[in-house]
Amino acid sequence: MAEPTSAPQGTDRTRRRHLPILDCVPIERGGRLGAAPERAAGLAPPAELVDAWTRRVSYLRVSLTDRCNYRCGYCMPTVEPSHLGREQVLSADELVTIIAALKQVGVRRVRLTGGEPTVRKDLIPIVVRLAKLGLDELSLSSNGERLSELAAPLRDAGLSRVNISLDTLDPERFRRITRHGSLERVLAGIERVRAVGFPHTKLNTVALRSFNDDELGKICRFAFEHDLTPRFIELMPMGSGMSIDSGGFLSAAEIRDRLTAEFGPILPILDEQPALPGGGPARYVGVRFGHQVRRVGLIAAVSEPFCDTCNRVRLSASGQLHACLGYDEAMDLAAIVRSGPKAPCDCAQAVVAAVQAALVDKRAGHGFTQSGCGGPQKPMVSIGG
Numbered sequence: 001m002a003e004p005t006s007a008p009q010g011t012d013r014t015r016r017r018h019l020p021i022l023d024c025v026p027i028e029r030g031g032r033l034g035a036a037p038e039r040a041a042g043l044a045p046p047a048e049l050v051d052a053w054t055r056r057v058s059y060l061r062v063s064l065t066d067r068c069n070y071r072c073g074y075c076m077p078t079v080e081p082s083h084l085g086r087e088q089v090l091s092a093d094e095l096v097t098i099i100a101a102l103k104q105v106g107v108r109r110v111r112l113t114g115g116e117p118t119v120r121k122d123l124i125p126i127v128v129r130l131a132k133l134g135l136d137e138l139s140l141s142s143n144g145e146r147l148s149e150l151a152a153p154l155r156d157a158g159l160s161r162v163n164i165s166l167d168t169l170d171p172e173r174f175r176r177i178t179r180h181g182s183l184e185r186v187l188a189g190i191e192r193v194r195a196v197g198f199p200h201t202k203l204n205t206v207a208l209r210s211f212n213d214d215e216l217g218k219i220c221r222f223a224f225e226h227d228l229t230p231r232f233i234e235l236m237p238m239g240s241g242m243s244i245d246s247g248g249f250l251s252a253a254e255i256r257d258r259l260t261a262e263f264g265p266i267l268p269i270l271d272e273q274p275a276l277p278g279g280g281p282a283r284y285v286g287v288r289f290g291h292q293v294r295r296v297g298l299i300a301a302v303s304e305p306f307c308d309t310c311n312r313v314r315l316s317a318s319g320q321l322h323a324c325l326g327y328d329e330a331m332d333l334a335a336i337v338r339s340g341p342k343a344p345c346d347c348a349q350a351v352v353a354a355v356q357a358a359l360v361d362k363r364a365g366h367g368f369t370q371s372g373c374g375g376p377q378k379p380m381v382s383i384g385g
């Protein structure tokens with residue numbers, strides 16, 4: 001989901017629309033064009049990427065693969081999904097071509113996602129090449145299973161930061177939610193990430209009623225004791241998330257109530273506490289932990305949406321540019337970089353023009369609802385969360 005916490009520089013806030021959550025009614029398109037890659041060819045490349053609602057794009061989430069070594073119920077379909085063929089997945093050359101083009105028009109931060117990005121065999125060479133582009137931040141989201149082996153090579157390759165998913169500290173629950181996972185291996189991966197010196201590591205937990213809502217305090221304590229920042233994420237009603245009984249949804253307000261019961265009154269984050277890198281969608285609250293006030297992030301895409309400050313787009317493993325996570329529509333960038341006599345083509349301008357065309361069509365916000373209607377049909381694992 002989206003992560004902005006502040007208005008993009010230079011945005012005219014008076015033109016921005018504030019976004020209600022509408023029950024089962026997709027929010028209207030902001031743009032004037034239908035989504036079709038061909039039309040990008042006739043457009044002059046912009047100096048920067050701005051959508052129809054004057055939101056500037058500076059953040060790209062890149063799914064390196066639609067495969068994962070886990071099968072978390074809210075992300076993967078219960079039946080084994082059909083995966084992309086090798087030839088459908090963007091190659092390292094194609095990825096670098098697209099990302100270098102978008103860097104020229106203001107994309108400053110890139111996050112590598114999946115599926116699970118660490119199952120991609122050429123992950124390290126990809127990170128080496130992307131790190132040379134001179135982005136402000138190149139980060140990765142992982143389930144942690146392979147970080148014991150990969151943390152040091154990733155750091156040496158030039159990765160800036162890592163976020164790790166951890167939905168429970170109970171080994172049996174962990175096996176149940178991941179269907180394949182080993183809590184022991186993830187904890188070892190977390191230790192390795194700390195040991196090799198990655199800064200500002202965040203621990204991401206999808207908060208689910210009657211699954212882990214009794215563990216929120218325990219997960220926070222674990223994070224604080226390991227110098228990590230815990231973040232709780234609302235379940236998003238898309239793909240497999242729709243199949244989870246809507247009774248499992250836990251709102252940010254309820255998460256704050258749980259934190260209050262554990263740590264006492266929620267505290268504001270003081271100005272002198274420096275902002276965390278990432279510029280993401282999490283809104284941070286403070287909780288008292290010993291003599292300190294520690295941060296806890298809440299990513300409340302459903303109950304407290306942050307679409308009005310959206311600064312991101314997503315690139316799927318098959319090269320589909322999703323202007324918004326909330327809809328299935330996408331622009332086919334793979335077709336662009338694979339056109340022409342040599343692949344990837346020398347096509348930065350066409351890539352930029354295609355992305356700008358998709359942004360013209362970007363909706364003001366998602367249509368997620370707590371009852372599960374309004375989200376895209378694609379599973380999160382195919383878009384990249």
Ligand code: SF4
Pocket residue numbers: 001002003306307308310311312323324325326363364365366
């Ligand atoms: S506009 Fe779309 S991509 Fe941006 S925060 Fe909202 S749902 Fe996420």
